[in-house]
Amino acid sequence: MSPSDGLNPDHHRPGVVLLSGGLDSATVLAIAQKQGFACHALAFDYGQRHRHELDAARRVAEALGAASFRVFPIDTGSFGGSALTDPGVAVPKDRSGGRAVNDIPITYVPARNLVFLSVALALAETLGAHDLFIGVNEVDYSGYPDCRPEFIASFQQTANLATKAGVERNGFTVHTPLIGMGKDDIIRAGTALGVDYAMTHSCYDPVVAGGEALACGRCDSCRLRRRGFERAGVADPTKYAGTA
Amino acid sequence: MSPSDGLNPDHHRPGVVLLSGGLDSATVLAIAQKQGFACHALAFDYGQRHRHELDAARRVAEALGAASFRVFPIDTGSFGGSALTDPGVAVPKDRSGGRAVNDIPITYVPARNLVFLSVALALAETLGAHDLFIGVNEVDYSGYPDCRPEFIASFQQTANLATKAGVERNGFTVHTPLIGMGKDDIIRAGTALGVDYAMTHSCYDPVVAGGEALACGRCDSCRLRRRGFERAGVADPTKYAGTA
Numbered sequence: 446m447s448p449s450d451g452l453n454p455d456h457h458r459p460g461v462v463l464l465s466g467g468l469d470s471a472t473v474l475a476i477a478q479k480q481g482f483a484c485h486a487l488a489f490d491y492g493q494r495h496r497h498e499l500d501a502a503r504r505v506a507e508a509l510g511a512a513s514f515r516v517f518p519i520d521t522g523s524f525g526g527s528a529l530t531d532p533g534v535a536v537p538k539d540r541s542g543g544r545a546v547n548d549i550p551i552t553y554v555p556a557r558n559l560v561f562l563s564v565a566l567a568l569a570e571t572l573g574a575h576d577l578f579i580g581v582n583e584v585d586y587s588g589y590p591d592c593r594p595e596f597i598a599s600f601q602q603t604a605n606l607a608t609k610a611g612v613e614r615n616g617f618t619v620h621t622p623l624i625g626m627g628k629d630d631i632i633r634a635g636t637a638l639g640v641d642y643a644m645t646h647s648c649y650d651p652v653v654a655g656g657e658a659l660a661c662g663r664c665d666s667c668r669l670r671r672r673g674f675e676r677a678g679v680a681d682p683t684k685y686a687g688t689a
Numbered sequence: 690m691s692p693s694d695g696l697n698p699d700h701h702r703p704g705v706v707l708l709s710g711g712l713d714s715a716t717v718l719a720i721a722q723k724q725g726f727a728c729h730a731l732a733f734d735y736g737q738r739h740r741h742e743l744d745a746a747r748r749v750a751e752a753l754g755a756a757s758f759r760v761f762p763i764d765t766g767s768f769g770g771s772a773l774t775d776p777g778v779a780v781p782k783d784r785s786g787g788r789a790v791n792d793i794p795i796t797y798v799p800a801r802n803l804v805f806l807s808v809a810l811a812l813a814e815t816l817g818a819h820d821l822f823i824g825v826n827e828v829d830y831s832g833y834p835d836c837r838p839e840f841i842a843s844f845q846q847t848a849n850l851a852t853k854a855g856v857e858r859n860g861f862t863v864h865t866p867l868i869g870m871g872k873d874d875i876i877r878a879g880t881a882l883g884v885d886y887a888m889t890h891s892c893y894d895p896v897v898a899g900g901e902a903l904a905c906g907r908c909d910s911c912r913l914r915r916r917g918f919e920r921a922g923v924a925d926p927t928k929y930a931g932t933a
Contacts, residue, residue, distance in 0.1 A: 521811045568765075593850070606837070607800055607803040607840050
């Protein structure tokens with residue numbers, strides 16, 4: 446049943462989708478829209494070094510027809526401690542170190558997904574939505590603790606204990622449609638749903654040239670993205686800086 | 690062993706204390722300081738109608754000798770839906786209604802404690818602290834879902850799954866030193882620790898006169914506070930507006 450035929454009882458059910466401007470969350474938004482949710486996209490301005498992500502998120506939300514798009518400012522970046530928010534910490538290139546103990550990348554931002562999901566929950570409760578969507582996946586949870594399925598399950602339980610809507614209706618579900626997917630699976634799924642990945646931004650350390658943010662091609666995020674397109678057999682629309 | 694004799698091995702262990710400017714969290718800060726933690730006090734500017742709370746929080750942090758004090762802006766109030774942040778929703782007086790189904794007050798703010806604790810966790814992880822303190826108590830959790838012990842326990846589990854520090858050392862503890870206490874117990878405990886409750890602010894709907902925020906004496910928060918002092922046998926230092 447197509448979400449556009451008006452017969453899907455969930456057609457107008459509101460959902461909150463965490464949108465970063467990257468490839469994964471763009472795919473999640475496309476999947477949630479396809480499932481018939483009226484998607485309220487939520488991006489975070491958390492002091493990340495590169496604001497191109499937020500521009501990308503807005504473009505993606507508009508292109509995929511989200512019901513609303515918000516950028517929520519949350520300055521956990523001011524606490525410091527991550528290569529993604531702290532100018533004093535270098536973004537690792539070409540797999541040059543950058544892994545802490547337990548193989549957690551130094552691009553880890555303290556408690557990021559917990560903070561983001563908590564704010565998304567507050568928005569969901571206010572909107573009367575019971576469904577949250579987040580693009581965590583197999584690639585992420587090899588490194589980031591807050592991308593693992595056991596974290597998501599625990600968060601969902603906490604959410605239902607934390608809120609009026611949870612207590613009254615035991616109502617929140619955290620959807621992770623990409624959870625078992627590799628980057629190539631994600632790219633194939635999104636391509637089938639018409640996602641234009643040229644709009645998305647993955648690079649941790651882009652080169653700005655002529656007002657455009659070109660991907661460095663060398664950080665972990667670029668490497669994973671490029672290999673994903675190769676493996677998926679989909680042409681990579683990413684604009685890379687010269688060295689690529 | 691006194692925390693000031695320098696022999697307590699926990700003497701300089703950092704902790705993060707949620708501080709609202711109210712009576713409960715001031716007492717928690719005093720207890721955590723007494724236990725020898727170097728307390729980093731964290732207040733939130735979440736769009737609450739009355740900023741006197743934040744002034745009170747700063748005064749309390751300074752008076753009790755906190756290691757640091759931060760006001761973290763987080764605009765979940767912009768989502769709407771609570772009498773504490775939405776000018777379109779009246780604060781109930783003299784127990785005049787104001788209870789939703791399941792007896793959750795309309796002063797409930799969606800997912801507030803989950804959002805606050807998540808940000809506190811991000812700060813704790815950045816500071817290398819493993820201890821969070823929050824002033825939830827018996828009075829609160831009769832009404833607010835996110836003040837119940839089962840919520841706190843679930844949050845602690847989620848926190849340890851969400852974070853690098855949790856994964857590496859299973860490290861976070863959420864302390865709720867007031868959890869079994871009534872308002873009178875809290876006031877007695879704080880008084881014994883030298884808390885000056887005149888600095889604290891509890892009223893949901895204060896009357897500003899001569900630059901001072903006078904308590905209305907009639908909202909739920911004022912009623913609980915006043916009765917607490919009566920039952921504790923401690924003189925109430927609160928300045929009430931005329932009608933009191």
